[in-house]
Amino acid sequence: MEAFIDGISAISPQKTLAGPVFLQELQEYNGVHALKCMEPLYTDFLDPMASRRMSRIVKMGVCAAMKCLKEASLENPDAIITGTGLGCIEDTEKFLTSLYANEERLLNPTPFIQSTHNTVAAAIALMIKCNNYNNTYVHRGFSFESALLDGLMLLHEGSADRVLVGGLDELTNHSFTITNRLGFWKKQPIDSLRLLEYKSKGSLAGEGVAFFALSREKSEKAIAMIRSVETFFNPGSPAETERRLSGFVEKASGGMGIIDLVVLGMNGDPEMDEIYHHLVNNLFGPVPCAYFKHLCGEYDTASSFALYLAAAILKEQRVPEAIRLDNRSIGQIKNILVYNHVRNRYHSMFVISAC
């Protein structure tokens, strides 16, 4: 199943609001445990009345979606589909906190209403008065992938011509504290762009929102093409991962031969990164490799940032030094393989091509 990408937009710890040109000037964060999004001035994008009661993730989501639709000149998509690992956790925490603080009395319903996982997809539909298909996936490291696969299937089965698909997750103080206690993050503060130099356990926390306007037919708007997407769950060994990935590349693009760049989901945790090194040594051969989680941090839907990055690279034909894993020569970039996993359980693979 394939589709053309007519528009992309992201709100992330990088200057992605400016578009693919963010590649010219990557943002570095020093002495941090987590990366947070660079948020826009929302009044530039959203009606202040409409956005007054929106939480941060809803504002980021709606804002990125609007920008994406505008870029693709898409007024009324045939579907709005989002993926989010944890949904609107700020509002969930807010409602739980007031529930205990006020002993269940006189609670403000707004955080409860907005804690629903499909709040962003619904808010987008509400804003553009879109009565079409609307769905939200919430399966950990497969959340964005499920949304993307649904969008591609709608295009494939002919029930949609153009769809809007997004991945979104927010980091809150509470969610950082709790995942930190679970041992997800490095204990010492780090410089983000040097993420892979630290050999300690854990990764760098992150967050972000990325939206894609996808189309069945190629138009002058198309900036890239998604050739293939696949996922696999909980592989038993590095050999199984290698077999699945090479099978995918074979099917999607006839082998590594036409791949000009590989984008990998290394997150700085030596145990989690082992499989990427295994693949660099055994599967990718002479193909130049890059990575991305030092730009956005680790989160359930980080693969949506990777897809945004890959589309931006195809458009700009630029691979910044700071994301490269080697110094192999890079010519014209036509085909990119993206491979990411979350906690070695949720593995996803995309091939995205110039068109």
Add this chain to the structure above:
Amino acid sequence: MSDRVFVTGIGVISAIGFDFEETASALQKSKSGIGRISLFDTVYKEEIPVAEVKASNKELAERAQVRQDGLFSRTSLLGLIAARQALSQAQIRDFTGSRTGLISATTTGGMDRSEIFFKEYLKNNRRGRLRDIVTHDCGNSTEIIANQTGIKDYISTISTACSSSANAILLGARLVKNGVLDRVLAGGVDALTLFTINGFNSLMILDRNGCKPFDEERNGLTLGEGAGFLMIESEGSVKKQGKTILGEIKGYGNACDAFHQTASSPEGNGAYLSMGKALATAGLKPAMIDYINAHGTGTKNNDLSEGIAIKRLFQDSVPAFSSTKAYTGHTLGAAGAIEAVFCVMAIQHQWIYPNLNFRQTMKELGFSPVTTFQYHAPVRNIMSNSFGFGGNNTSLIFSGC
């Protein structure tokens, strides 16, 4: 590719029964599951009725065939019980030779345990047992069901508020139709929690006397808990194994009301569109629907909006309809799947369920739901509606074969 998509197994647990046999018996006896809160402490114990599954987590763990060592949320246990029933009825014991997926749905995931964690954590952020928070996210219960049953070719979770599990069934049917999978276990689950009781209470839409769907004097919904799963299979998969077919998923439609984050539009646009789409995919005319299992929560807003949408679509020949929520309560993320199970049972046995607690016809509608259990109703095609926050509206059509 499979032109037709069949149901070969059903599983259900709710306040009216631990399996589909008990459920069928309660439905026939018009026995509601609504009662007092006993599962946890809340200031609303005496005030707000709910529809609980009458079993502790320990008892549920036994039924789910797992050791309750404190690692499972109530959500996972309920889901696993219904999932195992559906697999067993479909006589599926192993997963070799078929691509099998699991799509579950939930609105609050393992919130029943997050609440235990959060209460301690709020006093001191180094407190709260971590094993009570790792079950928080919606994917947790799905993965426990996948691990316990052995399904692994495709796993996903949907969360679109009260239409969640109707969307899981819709996606399952599409994955089979498109040939991505041979069979899918699709459904949803939600456990009662302090979070949801207080959430709906803060919206002032909980009826203090138990819900009365489609009644002129209705005054809100009643929350429930439970799980429902359908085993969905392709035509090829059914034929290959000579399976007994319980029903066919003939149509499905998802539309967005795009009116308000929580309220439904007065003209019922989203509902009108989702029902219309379901008819279109099924290739059926409105007159060919014999029964509608309505969303019918009992709130002023939903029942009016849904009723008006039904009137717009079916005009002068509104089919027999009822809401079964006065039996089970509104089970949120499980509602679409539990009611899908009811629809499949209705197709099998030619039943129409009564809408309990109904007394007086709504002035704006002028038509009324079915109020007695009908045993020999000719039921060929049934429409099932599930509508959620964010205007997320999904309609499914189940048919006899």
